[in-house]
Amino acid sequence: MNVSELLIGAYARFYSYTGILVMLGMILVMSVRLFASRRRKAYLSLTVSVAVFIAHYAMRLGMSLSEDGPHAWGDLTAQTLHVVAFIMINRAIFQLYNSTKKRHHLYFYFSLLVTMLLALFRANVHRLFEGSPEQLAALERIGLDLYLLLLIFAFFIVLPNRIGQTITYKIGLSLFFIIHLSHLINHYMLERPLAALTLTELYVPLVYYFILFVLLFERIVELMQASYRTAITDGLTGLYNRRYLMNKTAQYMNYGYAVSMLFSDIDNFKKLNDTQGHHAGDEALKSVARVIMEESEEIGIAGRFGGEEMVVLVTDSSVDMAKFSEKVRARIESEVGVTVSVGYSKSREGVTAEQLVAQADQAMYKAKTTGKNKVVKYTQSMAAAAK
Numbered sequence: 001m002n003v004s005e006l007l008i009g010a011y012a013r014f015y016s017y018t019g020i021l022v023m024l025g026m027i028l029v030m031s032v033r034l035f036a037s038r039r040r041k042a043y044l045s046l047t048v049s050v051a052v053f054i055a056h057y058a059m060r061l062g063m064s065l066s067e068d069g070p071h072a073w074g075d076l077t078a079q080t081l082h083v084v085a086f087i088m089i090n091r092a093i094f095q096l097y098n099s100t101k102k103r104h105h106l107y108f109y110f111s112l113l114v115t116m117l118l119a120l121f122r123a124n125v126h127r128l129f130e131g132s133p134e135q136l137a138a139l140e141r142i143g144l145d146l147y148l149l150l151l152i153f154a155f156f157i158v159l160p161n162r163i164g165q166t167i168t169y170k171i172g173l174s175l176f177f178i179i180h181l182s183h184l185i186n187h188y189m190l191e192r193p194l195a196a197l198t199l200t201e202l203y204v205p206l207v208y209y210f211i212l213f214v215l216l217f218e219r220i221v222e223l224m225q226a227s228y229r230t231a232i233t234d235g236l237t238g239l240y241n242r243r244y245l246m247n248k249t250a251q252y253m254n255y256g257y258a259v260s261m262l263f264s265d266i267d268n269f270k271k272l273n274d275t276q277g278h279h280a281g282d283e284a285l286k287s288v289a290r291v292i293m294e295e296s297e298e299i300g301i302a303g304r305f306g307g308e309e310m311v312v313l314v315t316d317s318s319v320d321m322a323k324f325s326e327k328v329r330a331r332i333e334s335e336v337g338v339t340v341s342v343g344y345s346k347s348r349e350g351v352t353a354e355q356l357v358a359q360a361d362q363a364m365y366k367a368k369t370t371g372k373n374k375v376v377k378y379t380q381s382m383a384a385a386a387k
Helices: 003-008 012-038 041-065 072-097 102-123 133-158 166-189 195-231 242-254 269-276 278-296 321-335 353-369 380-386
Strands: 260-266 300-306 309-314 340-346 375-377
Touching (some): 012 041, 242 353, 278 309, 321 375
Parallel strands (some): 340 375
Antiparallel strands (some): 300 309
8 A cells, every 4th residue: 555545545534523522522622521511602602513513523433434425404404514513623622712702602503504504405406406426516515615615715814813823724714725725726726636735635534623723722822821811800709809990991991992880889788797696698799799690791891999889881882771771680689688779870971980889889879878779871961960
């Protein structure tokens, strides 16, 4: 057996797919452990995307070992899984560095919808068109293949600057582009596949998945280095502390972002401590913090200002603060067994971070002195009344 037969012969795909599955298995173990320890949505997305990639290559490996060759439906499923996994892995990488907003979810579901429509088109090509088996086979596959090429370009344009490891991510996408381009040329432009392009299709994916492994490993290192978090968070509730919140608020406002501040205070907290003990008070603080953290996870930063005062710096300008504030108040009342008075204020030109917080605090005080367990928006009339 010569070198050419060894690398691109009958068992070449077995070597390639087995190596890729081993690499993906390592990534899967890491992502599962990360999700188990931290419960972040990004790690869940990563775990699911890697599992889909594993399903794709397991199918490819099974078809490469089958004496009958690939079955039409099996090939369709494997190709569809490949596109879906590529979309999901890039979404997961984005989530590792960014909170996911509603529009991001829409982009994701729209891209999956297009994938399903193209898969449906492929399944019905023989009913819609006439031609030789070779022509129909090429037409079946080309829709999803061209769509994957478009996705590569879209991700390369949109995502790198939003990811901490920009260079590593760009290298990975570039390799994926080379792999897919080699596939397109071999299968659609040439009568006989070129050995060099076949080698690229088979073995460069190993490098691509190694880069994914490195990217994930480096992210873990970043998280370990971020142990300083203990210095910027409140030990009881896990929310960010006052100093960190003020710094982030000033940072966002100095860069011209339209932000809002929610300021909450637990009603009758001293009475709770006096009648039920400090343990009950601590449990109430932690439960309120949990609700606030869950509600603000994808739209802002939650913090504890001191005592029973908790705030949210809302960085997503599309959020309806009245609805958001009311949702936080209602959840706390129904789930925690205590009530909160809530005030909020929106940033305006000429307003500093300290003033924004003070305005939200003033609105909260208005809520507390006019009945408690309500939401009040800061208005200019409050400023006049304060004078």
